[in-house]
Amino acid sequence: MKSFEKPKRELTSEKLENFLLHGDYPQHAPLYVLINLQLIIGSKGRLTDDYFYEITKPEIIYDLDDYIKRWCDKHHEIPPTELSDSLKTTSGTIKNLVDELKKAIKEKADLKTIYGIAMRFKSEAGIPLEPIEYFEKHGS
Secondary structure: OOOOOOOOEEOOHHHHHHHHHHOHHHHHHHHHHHHHHHHHHHOOOOOOHHHHHHHOOHHHOOOHHHHHHHHHHHOOEEOOOOOOHHHHHHHHHHHHHHHHHHHHHHOOOOHHHHHHHHHHHHHHHOOOOOOOHHHHHOOO
């Protein structure tokens, strides 16, 4: 019996770089947090920090290696065996920021700290994010 499954190809560095900087994964972690922070700010004091921690689940924020594996499975590709130095740096930065963000949420750090970590995805990893005016005005 013949297999109708597509043959797998290696994920190219260009594709990996594209979805690291512009894809849904790296943006998912900070966007998820920023949307929940915006909800708290937009409630004009009706919602509290406790509500942020109630709705923000660190287990929803995936680790980079898991995401790459899931993406490759979905697109019939295999993870690259070699990464360029810039991709190693970018992926390492994203991994560290995801870990730091998950830890801060688990430890219920103050919201300004969490906002600061989320915005570092933009400054340190080059991921396009829109700042939240409230936190920009009140310091992060």
